[in-house]
Amino acid sequence: ALYTNLNALPKTSFNYVVVGGGTAGCVVASRLSEESNATVLLVEAGGTYQNVEQLEVPFNSLRSAGPGSQWDWNYTTTTGASYARGFVLGGSSSVNGMFYTRGSEDDWGRYAAVTGDNGWTWNNIQPYVKKNEDWVAPADGHNTTGQYDPAVHSSKGRLGVSLPGFPEHTDTLFFQTVNSDPSEFPFVLDYNAGIPLGYGTIQSTIKNGSRSSAATAYLSEDVLKRHNLFVLINTQASRVISSTGGSHIDSVEIFPQSSVENATNMRITASSEVILSAGVFGTPHILQNSGIGDAAMLSAFNISIVQDLPSVGQNFTDHLNLISAWALNVSQPFSSATSTTFESFTLNSTAMSIFLDQWRSSKTGPLTMNGLSNDIGFRRFNESDPEVQKGLAAYGDPASGNQSPHFMHVPNGFAFGTAPTNNSYFSFVATVVQTQSRGSVTLNSTNPLGAPVIDTALLTNPYDLFAMRQAFKAVFDLLATSPWVEYLVDSAPALGLQAVIDSNFSTTVIDDYITSSAGSGAHAVGTAAMSPVGATWGVVDPDLKVKGLTGLRIADASVLPYVTSNNVQFAVYIVGERASELIKAGI
Ligand SMILES: Cc1cc2nc3c(=O)[nH]c(=O)nc-3n(C[C@H](O)[C@H](O)[C@H](O)COP(=O)(O)OP(=O)(O)OC[C@H]3O[C@@H](n4cnc5c(N)ncnc54)[C@H](O)[C@@H]3O)c2cc1C
Structure with a gap:
């Protein structure tokens, strides 16, 4: 069911907690809740897409429903430019330009080559393409x-x-x-x-x-009716936590969006996994707030180090x-x-x-x-x-x-x-489409609910x-x-x-x-990139598990180490589908 505020949530412990109800997050929550014995909580900072005509009318994309609207995070980069990201269930897929472009075989071959995982080749992603696409007249x-x-x-x-x-x-x-x-x-x-x-x-x-978005497609009425799926909107996650103080992540700290300034937070626990799907800015920001990131930067903000991963927030790549x-x-x-x-x-x-x-x-x-x-x-x-x-x-x-x-x-x-x-x-x-500039997403303050510093380095x-x-x-x-x-x-x-x-x-x-x-193509990726198992760089292994930790996976645009040579929502849907399959298979 859909819960509009956290006080209405009937419980605080689930098998899976998915943070960020965006493009990949909706896929993951929908697919995981297909297994009726698994309870799934999806936490989204923005509101609902339901009955919002502006988001439904395709022509409105990038106009009344676009950058600067109430469905946008209204991020500002270090140069003062705005950077659009969807702030609503469905995330950026609820506000984007809807171009459906898969990229080239070579783009996917490069993901496989760079990560050492053949599961990412063009041929091997085809089952996910079929699960994702509903071609219509x-x-x-x-x-x-x-x-x-x-x-x-x-x-x-x-x-x-x-x-x-x-x-x-x-x-x-x-x-x-x-x-x-x-x-x-x-x-x-x-x-x-x-x-x-x-x-x-x-x-x-x-x-x-x-518009067909991750929300309309994967969180349709029949899916929202599932007894084991809990979709909580208007709620912002600040940190992922190990309740034992070790390297196993099992909890998420959340705040009601309506009063983020002074509200008391709540802790949600995940007995199986936490999946971060907060996007190219939200995901590295939550990791850094949680003490997972570059140790030198985190120390400068007096954040205790949970895992030193210098690549968190780096490698920002855009068109x-x-x-x-x-x-x-x-x-x-x-x-x-x-x-x-x-x-x-x-x-x-x-x-x-x-x-x-x-x-x-x-x-x-x-x-x-x-x-x-x-x-x-x-x-x-x-x-x-x-x-x-x-x-x-x-x-x-x-x-x-x-x-x-x-x-x-x-x-x-x-x-x-x-x-x-x-x-x-x-x-x-x-x-x-294959830019060489690389930007970053870093902490601005110790306030976990404030915006990060976004340097697009265009x-x-x-x-x-x-x-x-x-x-x-x-x-x-x-x-x-x-x-x-x-x-x-x-x-x-x-x-x-x-x-x-x-x-x-x-x-x-x-x-x-x-x-x-010239400006950003709104196709940023790479801020929590995949790398081979055992690599000294990167944030997640090719199975999308965060390096050095257990219980924590990432599924969104941030895991893509390179941008595809086309608009990127397709790649994000594929990440969501593959992440779901890996999790279900216990890999
Ligand atoms: C204006 C615009 C136009 C675009 N046009 C196209 C296009 O035509 N074709 C195309 O292929 N791609 C396009 N893109 C790019 C594509 O839409 C995105 O790359 C893709 O949707 C990103 O998916 P994601 O799951 O990584 O992040 P998102 O879909 O952005 O999802 C992240 C979700 O996490 C939520 N969130 C973030 N932080 C928190 C937190 N702390 N707590 C709780 N929730 C949180 C957000 O509100 C959001 O719902 C466009 C993007 C934009 C913004």
Whole structure:
């Protein structure tokens, strides 16, 4: 059942306690409670997703339900930038952009190679893919032939995945470019088949026109009714504890969220295991508060050392995004959603209210779209370009293999920041997917309920600037093709692109533009990374148990030692599924 405050919880001792009801946490709690003789408590700091329309309407992602909303932790990094994370049951899967991208075979091969555990290879994760994915028809029921490969999808899992449920005019332009010059802009039928390279149609975690999240998919009404599953929301965990003062973790300290400042805490015990699923910031923060982390840092805060693990909170790895916007040619003013871009109709309140009525009455129409893009591309650098050769020689090639991308393109993405005043504009996101910069999550104070220090270290490694330059120039190459020339006016000077064009793409001007405009891809991983058994680095073994301790496992984005070369929610679902299987099997 769902408990909205800890005083209502009928007991304080369970077999399993899962901390963090986010993407992986919902999977783990749901799967463990399939065994009816095991009692499972899931503790979530945020509230419920149930009956919250903002979270259900796909188009709201990154808008009213996104960063800065009441469903966001509102983290601020050391540079003053905000960093979005879901603060609600379902975690970031309840607020994310819903792109469903699996990465490449090579990404998963690298996890296996780095950890020495073949259980993480592409082939060996396929059973979890099937348990996770519920492939469904798009909201508009259109014929999807030629838009994906049915052979690599499953309708047996829990998480709804579908193709776009509403067309956009820019889809047509995009595929005209791809069809007219396949050597420069190759088509990929299904970027989720192991080799993602090429441009194709996006797949999103949307089912029946609504967001499918870890909460809607794994904590559905039938699951919440299980007598052995206890889901406690509005409650923040501060520490994991060994009640004997040894190395066996068996308790979790929790506080009611409503009065975290002065409330007395409560201790919950776990007779089998505690599973930390508090995400890339929450998990290392809880570990550090518990005395599990870098001994030197913990001593500076007078925290007693339970386990010296210097890698806790290190190795923060993220994608790097650059969003640019172009004004649309005035001869193509707003008339309907299909004749222009998402961004244009979001500025038209009459249209938006008509679309909302349509979504409410039939779960169809423009608001069934993920609100970011219907299309996506995964690309490698042009290795015949001398600048690329020079860069790769200087920095090395961080791609996970030669069938894996260096960058991602999302046409008609979402213009963060100030929109151009022209009522019709188009944005494009370029993303470096194998960044080399590494940040950290460290303690800010001895208050376990305060926010940690988040240093994303964006652009601190010169490879990332070099890689973004290639990704960005490739955006201009794509938009210089004939389908787009009529459609776009030069640029939207409000977002600074004009200077880049006027400079004739001078490296200095491009680099200035990137440095001042690029930001986080919201795909952070790695702050409690897996490493081989016995390694002197890393936080968990490949079976996700915390090194040097018993009774404590981690299942969330923080265990991934590298970021996949795509949006990362898929990888987190796989971690959740595999963690559940390992725990159930007593491994
Ligand atoms: C705005 C945004 C857009 C994104 N877009 C995409 C996309 O389109 N496609 C994609 O693949 N990925 C996307 N991502 C990334 C993806 O959603 C995340 O990487 C993934 O969901 C992280 O899963 P997690 O389980 O590690 O953490 P989360 O899902 O964030 O879960 C952590 C949970 O723990 C809870 N928690 C934290 N601390 C505590 C505590 N002390 N006590 C109790 N509970 C706690 C949190 O409230 C949260 O519910 C996006 C992310 C964001 C934020």
